[in-house]
Amino acid sequence: MPTPPPGSPLLGRLSLNQRTTANWTVGEAIAGAHAAGLPAIGLWREPVAEWGLDRTVAAVRDAGLRVSSLCRGGFFTDEDAEQFRLALAENREAIEEAAALGTDCLVLVPGGLPQGRRDLPAARQCVVDAIGELVPSAREAGVRLAIEPMHPIFAADRGVISTLAQALDIAELFTVDEVGVVVDTYHVWWDPDVVRDVLRAGPRIASYQVCDWITPLPADTLLGRGMMGDGHIDFGPTTEAVSAAGYSGDVEVEIFNAEIWAAPGADVVATLARRYAELIAPHL
């Protein structure tokens, strides 16, 4: 299959998460997504801050792109009162930035075990507490908090929420508009209950992200994500479940991979558009 041209309905829900083309500035990523005919982009706080929030807002508007999500809030697993307060303040800034960028989806990466701590249930409880504290600010800003369950490989150092079911148990303490979940194939593909839990999520699905699980894992396991089709994930069942659950939003391609980061951004976008059209779009 050739890469679908701009305007192809196959690309109608495809979003470039800017971390996939990490060697591009925000401006280049916006221009690159637009040039390839993608209708949406997923942004990250740090590069947006570097390039300028107002400038980003203007560039996205001028390109006519949707902002499918802002990554990331979260990292609020430390019970220490001062650390917890700082994390909440940081997340309130993230909520304001999401609102300014016109996205209603703030992705929450929960954070790992605090330094030297081993109490996983306590860290998980901090996630519940933090979200409870943040919901009023998010609601006021018209932003939904989207909990991202993370592959258990990250339970110690990045994300203590390990399954979609666990994320839903937390999300369901709040209204659908307040708290949702991120379904990322990389994080959930191994889960025996993934289809059941995607259907359970229903309108809680705030973002659907895709990339592949490749082996062998690289030395830096954070960078072990692959282009769809290069790894072991069967995208059909999960994508069909996401669709059956009623999700009609954008589908972000988010890949952390040193080899992909080293390639020219336009080539990466062309490849991901082709793979998306082959492997994802037919199941939506």
Added chain:
Amino acid sequence: MPTPPPGSPLLGRLSLNQRTTANWTVGEAIAGAHAAGLPAIGLWREPVAEWGLDRTVAAVRDAGLRVSSLCRGGFFTDEDAEQFRLALAENREAIEEAAALGTDCLVLVPGGLPQGRRDLPAARQCVVDAIGELVPSAREAGVRLAIEPMHPIFAADRGVISTLAQALDIAELFTVDEVGVVVDTYHVWWDPDVVRDVLRAGPRIASYQVCDWITPLPADTLLGRGMMGDGHIDFGPTTEAVSAAGYSGDVEVEIFNAEIWAAPGADVVATLARRYAELIAPHL
């Protein structure tokens, strides 16, 4: 705490899995475990075959050790009829070896996705089918098949059974004497439902294995296991659940770690006995 001396009741259920001292031959591991006052050893098929099965049987008997488990059967996830038949034949040999060694626990490492395949449910079904084929042979030999759920990091390439709940769903298709499960802290520590599922396992627990989850993961993620206390796992809750579930068997220390493999075996055994006495035994 000093290393408990031979004869200490603190060591009464401690088993050296021989892969923890991988630079020792089977004979050296048996002698080393015995010298340190450990009552049991967990063996692996390949080194036993190399050193000699009959010789191992005699050495274990002469040292007065229990064989807490034999690792490993399994690797039966390929639907291809010839591959499946070969896997069954291999597993029947493993059953006979377990019986000869006087252990009733054959650890099953399920295996990953077959080369080039992405159908995880099909691979998981192969595990169910294979166990069904093997149960008569195992029963006849007085050996219990022990399914080892593996950390989702290995779902693609080593073990498609990813949670204790999933392993139990399979085990419960058979009698308690026929099929059990392995609870290995490294594989299950992240699971939000681990305590619930250990209690559910009850008499299905065929082996309890301990080691730690360390970060950063090494380049070869197979070797990312740490000595208890060196990583992120809180051993108390899981160990207490294993005990509450009624498990009264040996506790194996199984660590794959290049640094530990490079250290003198006797030092490794002394350290693991001390850490076991500190971190595991009080919770049994």
